[in-house]
Amino acid sequence: MIKVSDLKKDFPIFEREINGKRLTYLDSGATSQKPSVVINEMSNVYANMNANVHRGTYVLSSETTTKYEDVRNKLKDFINAYSADEIIFTKGCTEGFNFLANSICKELSPGDEIILSEIEHHANIIPWQMAAEKYSLKINYINITESFDLDLDHFENLLSAKTKVVSIVGESNMSGMLPDIQKLNSLIKEKTDAIYIVDGAQLVPHRKIDVQELGIDFICVSGHKMLGPTGIGVVWGRKELLEKLDPVYGGGDMIEEVFYDSATWAPVPHKFEAGTPPYVEAIGLGAAVDYLSNLNMKNVEKHSDDLREYAKKKLENIKGLNVVHTNSKLAGCTFAMSVNGVHATDISLMLDTFGVAVRAGHHCVQPFHRKLNLDATFRATGYIYNDEEDFDILSDAIEESIKILT
Amino acid sequence: MSIEEKVEDYKKTLAMFPNPQEKYQYLIEQAKKNEDFPQELRIDEFKVNGCQSQVWLVPEEKKNKLYFKSDSDALIAKGLVTLIASIYSNEAPEDIANSKIDLMEEFELGVILSPARRNGAFSMLKTIKEFSQKLAN
Numbered sequence: 001m002i003k004v005s006d007l008k009k010d011f012p013i014f015e016r017e018i019n020g021k022r023l024t025y026l027d028s029g030a031t032s033q034k035p036s037v038v039i040n041e042m043s044n045v046y047a048n049m050n051a052n053v054h055r056g057t058y059v060l061s062s063e064t065t066t067k068y069e070d071v072r073n074k075l076k077d078f079i080n081a082y083s084a085d086e087i088i089f090t091k092g093c094t095e096g097f098n099f100l101a102n103s104i105c106k107e108l109s110p111g112d113e114i115i116l117s118e119i120e121h122h123a124n125i126i127p128w129q130m131a132a133e134k135y136s137l138k139i140n141y142i143n144i145t146e147s148f149d150l151d152l153d154h155f156e157n158l159l160s161a162k163t164k165v166v167s168i169v170g171e172s173n174m175s176g177m178l179p180d181i182q183k184l185n186s187l188i189k190e191k192t193d194a195i196y197i198v199d200g201a202q203l204v205p206h207r208k209i210d211v212q213e214l215g216i217d218f219i220c221v222s223g224h225k226m227l228g229p230t231g232i233g234v235v236w237g238r239k240e241l242l243e244k245l246d247p248v249y250g251g252g253d254m255i256e257e258v259f260y261d262s263a264t265w266a267p268v269p270h271k272f273e274a275g276t277p278p279y280v281e282a283i284g285l286g287a288a289v290d291y292l293s294n295l296n297m298k299n300v301e302k303h304s305d306d307l308r309e310y311a312k313k314k315l316e317n318i319k320g321l322n323v324v325h326t327n328s329k330l331a332g333c334t335f336a337m338s339v340n341g342v343h344a345t346d347i348s349l350m351l352d353t354f355g356v357a358v359r360a361g362h363h364c365v366q367p368f369h370r371k372l373n374l375d376a377t378f379r380a381t382g383y384i385y386n387d388e389e390d391f392d393i394l395s396d397a398i399e400e401s402i403k404i405l406t
Numbered sequence: 407m408s409i410e411e412k413v414e415d416y417k418k419t420l421a422m423f424p425n426p427q428e429k430y431q432y433l434i435e436q437a438k439k440n441e442d443f444p445q446e447l448r449i450d451e452f453k454v455n456g457c458q459s460q461v462w463l464v465p466e467e468k469k470n471k472l473y474f475k476s477d478s479d480a481l482i483a484k485g486l487v488t489l490i491a492s493i494y495s496n497e498a499p500e501d502i503a504n505s506k507i508d509l510m511e512e513f514e515l516g517v518i519l520s521p522a523r524r525n526g527a528f529s530m531l532k533t534i535k536e537f538s539q540k541l542a543n
């Protein structure tokens with residue numbers, strides 16, 4: 001069980017007041033707040049052991065390298081990867097998708113197909129669009145149903161021998177949708193030899209993930225959305241697939257031997273990590289993973305489900321509020337909302353005056369907003385440090401804001 | 407009234423509202439008073455780039471003075487652009503081009519004029535300045 005009032009004490013930011021009110025932070029879908037253990041761990045590295053990793057032959061470098069490489073083990077356990085070598089550090093999910101799209105699509109043939117869904121984040125659209133243009137590939141989008149879930153019949157129809165990549169969100173940052181990953185995986189593997197990539201940006205912070213059990217091929221993870229620092233993320237992939245892929249970035253640390261006319265690559269994972277890695281950020285992410293593991297991801301999951309249940313009822317009862325949220329029993333605690341005739345930025349500016357932090361805009365899901373005929377929505381997302389009181393405050397503030405703005 | 411005097415005037419008015427919510431309500435009132443923007447001018451040519459909501463600014467020159475019509479699909483942004491348009495309307499292009507007032511510093515408008523959202527308000531001012539510059543030359 002997560003006791004929010006105790007847990008909040010681990011996050012220094014909640015000592016702040018906003019506009020004279022308690023901070024009601026409901027924008028963890030954009031970035032999560034950081035516990036002291038993450039902040040302190042990063043300060044500790046800079047203050048006591050900072051040295052570039054992998055190269056030094058002295059104590060500081062050896063300590064930093066050990067700490068940095070150990071984060072791979074922590075992540076391996078966290079998502080149950082087959083080996084720590086399968087953990088590739090990236091800047092974040094966006095870089096993860098750019099790396100995968102460039103590296104995978106290079107090996108495809110003109111006319112090959114990629115399947116995405118209509119509700120993907122731009123990070124899981126644009127890199128594929130760029131690669132599709134470069135290598136003459138075709139992108140198909142799975143329809144989203146009226147209840148904001150994947151249309152599985154449509155998905156099955158799209159799958160064919162031409163399908164080479166399927167890349168789908170694991171938890172929607174707009175509707176909270178949680179696709180049945182195992183089911184999608186078996187549909188894909190039955191009909192195609194396509195690679196299945198999961199966008200784990202919102203999924204991994206909130207739910208216990210076991211990549212072996214899910215049977216997927218790759219997952220992209222964002223560090224800053226799971227209590228870690230910005231500028232660090234992970235791509236996990238099956239080792240046999242990673243070994244076949246070419247690196248996208250060249251530079252120091254990713255090579256075995258370099259000649260004037262050619263080079264050979266270091267083994268996985270290092271061939272994908274050119275240059276000095278963000279080792280302090282990676283170590284900060286390690287502290288975040290420890291923090292979440294100590295809470296137990298099963299408790300994190302239960303907290304998210306209970307809070308979502310409460311928030312859904314609360315928000316759906318507000319007169320005049322349209323809530324874009326899946327009807328499924330299981331979903332993320334993410335609610336995109338709109339009020340007829342009121343701009344989302346007006347509502348979110350007004351909510352800020354109540355100390356409530358939400359996001360306004362298209363949340364990097366512009367095509368789906370367009371499909372729903374919405375210019376923008378405002379979005380509230382709950383995380384481990386949020387409780388029912390946060391959604392009570394949000395609901396009251398929304399009602400007040402609607403009164404002021406209409 | 408000169409641009410400086412108008413800014414001073416608005417500064418005093420805004421200072422009367424101690425908290426952000428009341429300041430926003432003042433902007434909303436300004437927005438609601440600005441109702442004569444013709445729908446047919448809500449076109450891309452007059453759209454101000456870089457705003458989170460859609461903002462339109464239409465310049466008009468009459469007897470060597472500039473006037474600005476403004477609109478937005480969001481109320482608070484509309485209030486802000488209404489205020490900016492009224493500061494720079496009924497002024498000579500060269501006076502607008504030469505004015506060095508930093509509205510962001512003058513008006514304490516909380517997050518809507520903070521660096522995080524500067525793009526929007528900056529773009530409104532940039533549009534006005536660029537148009538004046540063109541005419542002043």
